[in-house]
Amino acid sequence: MRAVRGGVGFAKVAGNYAASLLAQTNANKLGYDQVLWLDGVEQKYIEEVGSMNIFFVENGKVITPELNGSILPGITRKSIIELAKNLGYEVEERRVSIDELFESYDKGELTEVFGSGTAAVISPVGTLRYEDREIVINNNETGEITQKLYDVYTGIQNGTLEDKNGWRVVVPKY
Template identity: 85%
Template sequence: MSEKVKFEKREELKQKPDPKNLGFGQHFTDYMLSYDYDSEKGGWHDLKITPYAPIELDPAAQGLHYGQLVFEGLKAYKHNGEVVLFRPDQNFARINQSLDRLEMPQIDEEELLEGLKQLVDIERDWVPEGEGQSLYIRPFVFATEAGLGVHPAHNYKLLIILSPSGSYYGGDSLKPTRIYVEDEYVRAVRGGVGFAKVAGNYAASLLSQSNANEQGYDQVLWLDGVERKYVEEVGSMNIFFVENGKLVTPQLNGSILPGITRKTVIALAKELGYEVEERHISIDELLESYDKGELEEVFGTGTAAVISPVGTLKYEDREITINNNETGPITQRLYDEYTGIQSGKLDDPQGWRVVVPEY
């Protein structure tokens, strides 16, 4: 272990879960990374790896009352005994963008990446090796200062917890999903916090998600918050459309999360020779494209789901079926290439994979 990161061993290790029944985010490893911030002590201090356990929090902690909480999600993979992270620098850069938006203190990205590597090295036996499996990594930061005055807190805690996980949707990871287009509520507006990965964005989506589930749909597709006609993103994913062989995705406008999987898929698609267009896309345009036979495939992208084909779209009183409710060839190719690079089964000329060393 590096002297920089303290390591507190637990007396007894947990029993690991059955790798055939991991689910998503249900099991947690033996250890977590912890870091504290105190403006009166010079900022971030006491970086350490400790046993995974409940934390003590004052009932008046400002993070509980005023929502200063941001988080990230990334994964570790194991292939031929080697454990790797996938573009972790992008996650730590994005968490700083989220922190900045909520007036929370910035982290040292290189320092936290080194701490994460050491944590994953300790827990490398928890990284599952089955198809579609990974070690899900959740960094998050929240305000701990006690007090009910509305102002940026002076004290914060950062934790990184780890969870061995199977496919996000369970079973066949490429089984097409059913998407409900929300036409009553909105997720975010430009100038707000839609581009940041903050807890409140997800809380605001739950009612619509429940309504969609009750109607037999898996996810919600959000429209813009001003004109209520431009497609933005799905609850847990960015969204792509294939029109006449060209990939089209909503352009980032301040109310859409700049997904790292989205960014990677765009780069990968261009390398594979596909044309990619980032622009405003109205729901009416999509329906017109479908009626003309030009809307060939739809898929979502996100850390948890990776690439998820969409088989059904429901908007108002109309439901359309995409590609006979089957995974399209472009979706399948991008998924195979993306996951192949992630897992180490394919070459990584871009240098996206970061090997976790043995300390």
Template identity: 70%
Template sequence: MVAKFEVVERNELKQKPDQDNLSFGIHFTDYMFTMDYSEELGWHNKKIVPYEDIPMSPASQVLHYGQAVFEGLKAYKTAAGAQLFRPNENFKRMNKSCERLEMPQLDVEEAVQALKQLISIEQDWIPTGEGQSLYIRPIMYANEPYLGVRPATSYKFLIILTPVGAYYGKGHLTPIKIFVEDEYVRAVRGGVGFAKAAGNYAASLIAQSRAEKLGYNQVLWLDGVEQSYIEEVGSMNIFFVFGNKLVTPQLNGSILPGITRKSILQLAAHLGYEVEERRIHIDEVVSAAKDGSLTEVFGAGTAVVISPVGEIKYKDEVVTIGSGNTGEVTQKLYDAYTSIQNGTSEDPFRWCLSV
């Protein structure tokens, strides 16, 4: 049963974008969910309102001290209607991010119900083309107008929606080239690397720009202490395929515990692959790519789902992964994963939630 939150109607609905030419994160739907937090009232003023700009004081604490966290998940149009993919996991993770940044917790079930009602209103915005979906962005930020380094006393929570096509313009399964960053670091253990804190992404932009200037799509991050062990690729978790074994860096406090990462590990084991979480040295990756024992590499995250890697540059060495094309394991996992998401195959894990 979907909880009923107040809905403030728009005067006029927007024209929907051309489904055949969708970019990522450009167009936004008619409505959004919003609620406010104060120490006196807790979470209140919960409603679905027209998507619009939000007034903000120049002294809002988020602008000065960075208390902002967000999530990313998707809704899909199936033969039976709209469905969500593991929304509870996203709101649970958001609470972990909030805990780290001294921000108020959400009621996970209430957040899911709010999302379900919003999606039920905006179902016509879910695109139906292959690889398309409605991207969902929950965000929370400190909006107390106060200059002083302490946790804010008031916050805003929003859920906004945007119809999306492939994250990379050429398509999900066109192999990308990645550049190993050995100067800047993304995060260190004890910091906020495990959280979806807005500042994490701001700090990554300089390395991403550097990679793009060199002709590479994404940055492969190394650990912040020894700068030798693999952590993430861009805003994705990363996987290495050695024959029938799928290996990914173990969570250590500086790696984001991705929902897609968690799901891929479970799905791969279900499909009969051996899975392993451990430290992976960059020298091991380069050496294994050269001798052919490393057969495939791919990134995984909500936005891209799965993104195969065809080439890696580390210092003065450039290595090709396998044949440089999308590998058999990568393709099999992508097909199995997306068919669960879009409702064209059985969901043995009960990951999907109907709206």
């Protein structure tokens, strides 16, 4: 648990991440790069990965946990949702339990997982571990939808693709 509702989990402040250092250290010792954070009340609903928002692709649908007061309403998250919709993907913002995620994987429905953030942009997740079970997502390869979102998002950032959303702003020289 990184944050709880009623706190300041929705904000990018140091206090939200100081408590996560031990969990991050333990994850690193086990060979993992990040921690998958569950909610602080029921401890079963996925909220974030590391300091990033998290997305899942199930049967071509892009799913991300809904904002609930303890999830950062990241600008990259918002942009990815808008971009995915513009590209024709169905997008759902809803609660996703860790059990549901593993069931979706077992059924062959979960095909991609990625985190998003200002620094990382879009980072694919290759392996997830919960308790004593580990699953490998898309053979540890970047998925097609994840790659498409990354390519279009960074293309808009870099000016190589048209900015249909009005995200880029020219800063005047003084």
